[in-house]
Amino acid sequence: MILEVATLNIKPGLDIEFETAFGEAQKIISSAKGYLSHQLQRCLENESKYILFINWETLEDHTEGYRGSEEYLQWKKLLHHFYDPFPIVEHYRSVIN
């Protein structure tokens, strides 16, 4: 299992609109091959910052399968215009939990 971590900086004043769009977008990702679970959390210290966690079965389910899919085009269309700067996305593997 691989954890995708994306730090999302949302343009000022668009938080409610972003959260609404994310509510739609999460339906897309939840049906992707290899998707296991996700969480969206909002930063207390910086209200325009969110962190998105997505658990995938394998790294390739995200980087090749999802990013190469038709569904990803819809995801991008719903969400990418909210970001400034564009998110840094990294992948993690559990050491101890």
Add this chain to the structure above:
Amino acid sequence: MILEVATLNIKPGLDIEFETAFGEAQKIISSAKGYLSHQLQRCLENESKYILFINWETLEDHTEGYRGSEEYLQWKKLLHHFYDPFPIVEHYRSVIN
């Protein structure tokens, strides 16, 4: 519930030593007041980078209770010398999960 997120950059070559020390340190934090759960994950794109997640009942359980405790001195002694630079710690609240 509040999620503490700490991005940990470990000095080169100290990964095994750090993970061993963390194995000890997690016993300390697991008994702290307000502690709920934790996970340590290692970055695939940058092997000297880890991310630590700790769920707390309240923000103050971390920022006041734990950081003001005797136990935190032990935690620091076990872990703080591995970090370069010193970690950025933020707190998050779930929006959608």
